[in-house]
Amino acid sequence: GHMGSEVTVSSGASAGGLPAEPIPAYTAPTMKAMGMSSRLWLALIVIGIFFGAFGLWAAFAPLQSGAIAYGQVTVAGNRKTVQHLEGGIVKDILVREGDTVEASQLLLRFDGTQAETQIRLLGGRLAAAMATRDRLMAEQNEADEITFQYDSSQPMRDRQSEYLDILLGQQEIFNARRSFLDSQSDLTQQRIAQLREEIKGLSAEVQAQERQLALIKEETDALEILLKKGFARKPRILELKRQAAVIAGEREKNLAAIARARQRIVEAELALGSTRTRFMNEVVMQLRETEEEIADLRDRIIAASDILERLQVRAPVSGRIVNSQVFTEGGVIAPGAPLMDIVPADELLIVEARIDPLDIDIVYPGLESEIRLSSYRTDEVQTIFGQVEDVSADSLIDPATGRSYYTARVVIDAGVSLPDDKRIYPGMPVELVIVAGHRTVLSYLFEPLSRRLGRAMRES
Template identity: 25%
Template sequence: MDAKPSDLEAKQPAIESGRDLPHIIDRALAETKPAVAVNLLLLAIFAFFVWVVIWAGTTEVDEVTRGSGQVIPSSEVQVVQSLEGGLLAQLLVQEGDLVQAGQVLARIDDVAFSAEQRGSEAEIAGLDTAIARLTAEATGLELSFPDELSANRPEFVAAERALFDERQAQLGKALAVLKDEEQQTNFNISEMQAKIGQLSTNTGLVRQELNITAELVADGVVAAVEEIRLRQKLTETAGELRQAREAIQGLEASLSGNRNRQAELESSFRATAQENLNARQVERAAMIERQVSADDRVRRTELRAPVAGEIKSVAVKTEGAVLRSATDFIEIVPQEDDLKIAARIRPADIAFLHPGQDVRVKITAYDFTIYGSLPARLERIGADTVLGDDNERYYEIEVRTDRNYLDGRTAGEQLPIRPGMVAEVEILTGKRTILDYLLKPLTRIKERALTEA
């Protein structure tokens, strides 16, 4: 269809006019700018949404199970008692004091126990000096006493030395009598041996004379009576010689018996000393046991702290008062390098808990945002639920911390944590992304929507 001439003529001046072209461009740009800005804004929003989804899908946060509880002593409350009882001589602590293990808390009057201890020591010293004396008597060695006894118990040493000298003198006298007898017997033996020698010579001469006389009698030179006389003399001399030899045998037997009696006397002396020595050693062993018991009683008059901790209670506070035997006197709450937290967990949160998991402990007495938390670990989970004061059922768990203090605001400052403080525990059961947390409600709604009521 052809344009009308009038229309062409009307448009032609506007197109051909170069002066109106910039105005036309500006008007076109003004009409397109709002549309571009909107598109850029939508693109930025979409990109931010995509970034948020990616960030939520990749960023993990700790998944925790929370519970509440309180700090309890890591060990049971320690009770200090007096085994024997007695009068309270000195009380050195009061309730609330912090004590160290082995520190003296109180002293019991030890007059009776100290006297028993000193008596035992004296008896042992007396036995030791007697044992030294008896050892010398039994072995025949020189008498000597330990330097400690000579320095600390000179009266015991002097008494035993005097007794030793007296007994040695008695033994010496008895042996001297026997030795005198021995000497006399030896003298008699010597005389008898000389007599035997003389008799032997005489017997030989008489026999020789008899032989000559017998020949003369046979020849008729000498009368037979002379031969008879010589034979009689030979018989007498031989009899005397035989008696002398028998006498010397008796003297030798007597000498041997004398020497045996000397040996028996010394042996009996030493045997008696050894018997007494054995008895004293047995007595000393028994006395040592009594000494240990006496020392233990004296030592127990000082009541010491079995562990480091805080004095919880003192039953008797008046010095001079009577402490009954084996009754509770002082209670100590142990203070150790770690803490134990007893907490409660709802049954719905117990499924993924097991011993060894990491735990964060927040002490409500200290602002968590300022002082932080304590690292800990889960130690025990109760076998069954217990009924709480609010009639709700809980699982009891125990958590142990790595230290017993929080760091203060200044360097090196330690904020103490004591039994009884309330604590909140957060048990780390795993990690989940933020997207999992955001989608969890939707997942629950979906699962419920797809099930029939």
Template identity: 30%
Template sequence: MSLHLRHLEAAQRANQIIYLVIGLIAACLVWASFATLEEVVVGQGQVVPSLKVHRIQSLDGGLLKTMHVTDGQRVKAGEPLLELDSLRFASAVDEARVSSEALSLLIRRLNAEIASVTLSSADNWQERISLEPARAQLDPRSLTIFNARLSQLAAQLEQASESVRQKLQAREEAGIRESAERRSLKLAEQELAMTRDAVNEGAVAELELIKLERDTIRLRGELSATQSSLVQLDAAVKEAIAQRRTLALDFINRAEAERHEAQNKLDGLTENMKALADRLQRTRIEAPIDGSINNIAIRTPGSVIEPGQTIMELVPSNGALIVESRIDPKDIAFVHPGLAATVKFSAYDFVIYGGLKGEVVYVSPDAHHLDDGTTYFEAHIRTDSGDLSGRPIIPGMQTTTDIQTGSKTVLDYWLKPVLRAKANALREP
């Protein structure tokens, strides 16, 4: 009896174990059908800056005066990197500035000269030209020239005025003479008429008549000559007045021509000064962005830097990083922009420091080929941060990227070999 009970208890324990195993298997299958694992595509690559490497160059070139940085040094935007010898540009700027100031003073003086002479159409010829020195802020040298030129013009105008007065005096005298000759001719003609009547009556000898006729003819000739001279003197007076006005016009026109020429020179010089000032400013080369200095080509002061020559490289340090990852062609089918990724850096232990989260932003449309025949697709992952727990990430670091292409249940992973074997079963090799 006791033996039968022992067999029965053993059978019950065996059944319990079987049920337990079946339950565990069922529970495991249920868990495996619901539990998911991420599918990842692994790629190898390296870090590149999201911004392109800046090549620091000099547009004009020159002699290196001071180098302020060294390889690997971190700089902020606006910090000086190097200075070129600025002597030739500074001298050119100073020379242009002196010339510009001289031209400005010249234009100011010429403006004062033009404003000092006023022309009008007054009836009195003396009032047609007004010479009054204009008020202007002139330097001593310009003031001396200004006074000298106005004094010269005043002397020329006075000489021209004297010529006009002389011609007016001659015109007045000729007018008086013409009036006297006209009266003398009238009296001579009256006397001639009376004498002709007396000769006809026999009261006066004919010889006296001939004498009077000769005097009358002479007076007529003198009057005609005087009248002709009056016409000439009137023209001479007008010409003298016009010549006087021409002196003032020539003075104004000459000053305006000089001012126009000086203004053109000043305008050209102003533009040239801007270019020279820009070139002088470019002798001090500053960092355009935050970054790290790399590959300094010229270090020795006094070395010649050619125009456009690359002096150093500036690797950007701000902003997110871009990881260029090589993807195996067999894994590329499910890789596309927008997928999440995790970037692990060979320089930092992933277990200790972790990695950076990122996103796929680019997948090459075609495969690339290495010299050894290896084929790969290139994917770019943009990281969410530019450093790893405060530790710097620099371009060139080697990386391993896990691109999350989807997820599968644990059961799918278990059944995958079975399904693959089923698909390949019962086939001729």
């Protein structure tokens, strides 16, 4: 018959005359059924090829194993915190957050009005003390005039008028003290001269009296000879002796006056010497005190100048400004308060990563690490590489979350290449894969099953 038709054979009796039995009908396959069967086989073949290829790939394809960690970029050396000892009022802010600075570059200035006023006052006192010292040295050397010493550190170079007033004042003091001392000396010398004149006059009187006494004695002796011969009278002799006694008394008075005058001369000379001695002792004492004052004022000026110099805050190292705390000119900064941090430019960049305690058994120094900078998209900056340098010996606790972790230091490889407009900054967040080894995909997929089987076998 035709394809797809049913053929039925039937007979009323068999060849043997037995009753005839029905013959099963045969149904030929249709075109539709045959098409579905071939597509199914094709799909099975494709699936088989896929799983076979996947199995081969999974069995031989290498897969990195390691620990995933998170951290941030920092520098091997600590940040340099910029502080100011005295604090004060901010006058000028010359840098901002993120600026790159060179070592010794001026960062900001504090208002120096107070320090400048202090230096000005101390400078005036120092100039006066130096002029006083020069005047005292002239007095000590008994010079006729003061020789003022010019000092290159003379603090009033810009105030010549005031400085000249100081010098003139010391010159007037010098002249007045010199005049007083000279007048005292002149008065004493005049008194001594008067006493010497008195002595001279008294000495002349004594000499005249001695001559009178000699003449009276000579006359008395002659009369006594005549008296013995009867040619003279005794009353005349007695009268001469009375005159001699009076003259002798006057002579003794004059001699006593001469002695007193000489004593007063000695006393006057001693007084004059004592006055000069006291004056010189006073000069020496004042000179010593003045020298001490000059030394003290110099030290105080140096200290004030240091304060004035520190009002100009400079960068201790080259690097980048971070964590700036100074924002307003005219603001007040407390003594010792941190102003900003500088991340050194030449320091080695590292990553401080937090390692999960479950992964600590596979993380150790020397392992390579793949580092992805979270601040940039993956199409902007490719993965960079580093090496584990150190792992903390014990776990730490995060006070915020209470979770434990280990710290790993990963040194970023030198010569990392980034696009021109991209840089690695300290403080950047990063994601790391610390490569602990290699295995196949198949071993990775069957690892949970193998662990369970191993556990089940141990339990059994």
